Amino acid sequence: MKVRFVEPERIDPNRDRGIAVPYAPAKRYQAHWRWYLILLVVSSPLLYFAGKVAWSSVVIEAPAVISQEQITVRTSSQGYVDEVFVKPMTEVVSGTPLVRLRNPALSTRIGQLQAELRTLEGVKVADGANRTPTVNLEDQLQIANQLREQQRQRLDMVEQLYDQGAATDAERAAARSDLQQSNARIAQINQEMITLNKPPDGTAGQEVRARIASLRSEIAGLEKQNESLLVTAPSAGRVVDLVLVKGDQLAVGGKIAMIAPEGSDLHLDAYVPPKYSQYARDGLRATVVFPDGRQRLAQITDVPEITQEIPIAHPEIFGAREVGVLVRMKFLDDGTGQAALIDGLPVTVRFENRWNTRLRNDVLAALRSGWASLQSVLDYWRS
Numbered sequence: 001m002k003v004r005f006v007e008p009e010r011i012d013p014n015r016d017r018g019i020a021v022p023y024a025p026a027k028r029y030q031a032h033w034r035w036y037l038i039l040l041v042v043s044s045p046l047l048y049f050a051g052k053v054a055w056s057s058v059v060i061e062a063p064a065v066i067s068q069e070q071i072t073v074r075t076s077s078q079g080y081v082d083e084v085f086v087k088p089m090t091e092v093v094s095g096t097p098l099v100r101l102r103n104p105a106l107s108t109r110i111g112q113l114q115a116e117l118r119t120l121e122g123v124k125v126a127d128g129a130n131r132t133p134t135v136n137l138e139d140q141l142q143i144a145n146q147l148r149e150q151q152r153q154r155l156d157m158v159e160q161l162y163d164q165g166a167a168t169d170a171e172r173a174a175a176r177s178d179l180q181q182s183n184a185r186i187a188q189i190n191q192e193m194i195t196l197n198k199p200p201d202g203t204a205g206q207e208v209r210a211r212i213a214s215l216r217s218e219i220a221g222l223e224k225q226n227e228s229l230l231v232t233a234p235s236a237g238r239v240v241d242l243v244l245v246k247g248d249q250l251a252v253g254g255k256i257a258m259i260a261p262e263g264s265d266l267h268l269d270a271y272v273p274p275k276y277s278q279y280a281r282d283g284l285r286a287t288v289v290f291p292d293g294r295q296r297l298a299q300i301t302d303v304p305e306i307t308q309e310i311p312i313a314h315p316e317i318f319g320a321r322e323v324g325v326l327v328r329m330k331f332l333d334d335g336t337g338q339a340a341l342i343d344g345l346p347v348t349v350r351f352e353n354r355w356n357t358r359l360r361n362d363v364l365a366a367l368r369s370g371w372a373s374l375q376s377v378l379d380y381w382r383s
């Protein structure tokens with residue numbers, strides 16, 4: 001048995017058994033940076049999310065909006081918008097007319113009651129039983145008949161539209177209800193005419209006087225309601241929101257406008273992510289970063305303990321509207337030489353956590369150590 005030891009070949013692709021092999025150059029040579037670029041593009045989503053996770057673990061950020069105290073002006077009556085006197089961003093004072101409403105039903109009712117009151121005030125009631133009152137409610141009855149005719153025509157039109165599919169059940173029911181009310185009003189007037197034209201007994205005068213007092217009270221209340229159709233500014237300031245146009249219909253309590261009172265302070269409404277809700281506590285300080293990069297200090301002053309959707313002024317992620325814990329903050333400095341405060345400006349609030357606090361302390365400690373070493377070197381050279 002013979003054992004032969006063979007020296008292993010060296011791993012060299014350009015040599016074969018010690019002889020150089022003259023390989024031809026590659027026909028499709030590609031630069032290496034192209035492969036690195038493709039790798040970077042493919043892995044960019046992973047790098048983005050990894051960076052977001054790393055950044056959120058170091059810095060706690062919350063979207064915020066600079067806001068100003070605003071007053072909501074609402075109507076105390078229902079009706080149609082007859083005239084708009086102001087425009088958005090108009091400066092107003094207390095009592096400035098904003099909008100005038102129109103309520104045809106209210107005006108008609110006031111006219112009916114005034115006609116009845118004039119008729120009753122013309123009645124002469126005898127103290128005894130030898131004088132008979134003459135009551136004439138023909139004017140009021142004529143108005144009621146005209147109104148009933150208008151309601152009947154409107155019902156016919158709504159019925160035609162309903163048959164064509166252009167009206168709803170609610171509109172048809174409302175038209176029928178208006179006509180029934182008109183019929184009931186006519187029946188009431190006829191009954192009053194019969195009652196008031198009867199020969200007076202001992203209580204006829206008292207009934208007429210009581211009816212007159214009731215009518216005066218009702219007319220006074222309706223006239224006060226009619227005066228409220230003119231909506232005025234409750235205080236001086238600027239109209240920041242008014243979207244009404246002539247012809248709009250408003251119900252009781254309908255929104256008229258938003259007014260920023262004169263001299264009201266600007267504050268921050270921040271939306272803390274729910275997973276960082278421990279930072280939503282009163283007295284906590286944070287740094288406000290403006291779109292131009294400038295920063296100001298702010299402090300949480302109120303925590304309403306509610307969550308709201310982040311305003312559309314901040315970009316949405318994949319089209320989803322996120323929610324946050326609402327906190328109210330105020331600026332700690334006077335703003336001299338700082339970024340201007342604009343109502344509705346989106347900003348970012350950064351809260352300090354243990355990571356960036358530790359990093360800042362380490363940097364400050366390194367700077368102090370370097371400064372102490374520099375001072376030692378300077379003292380050595382001086383000596």
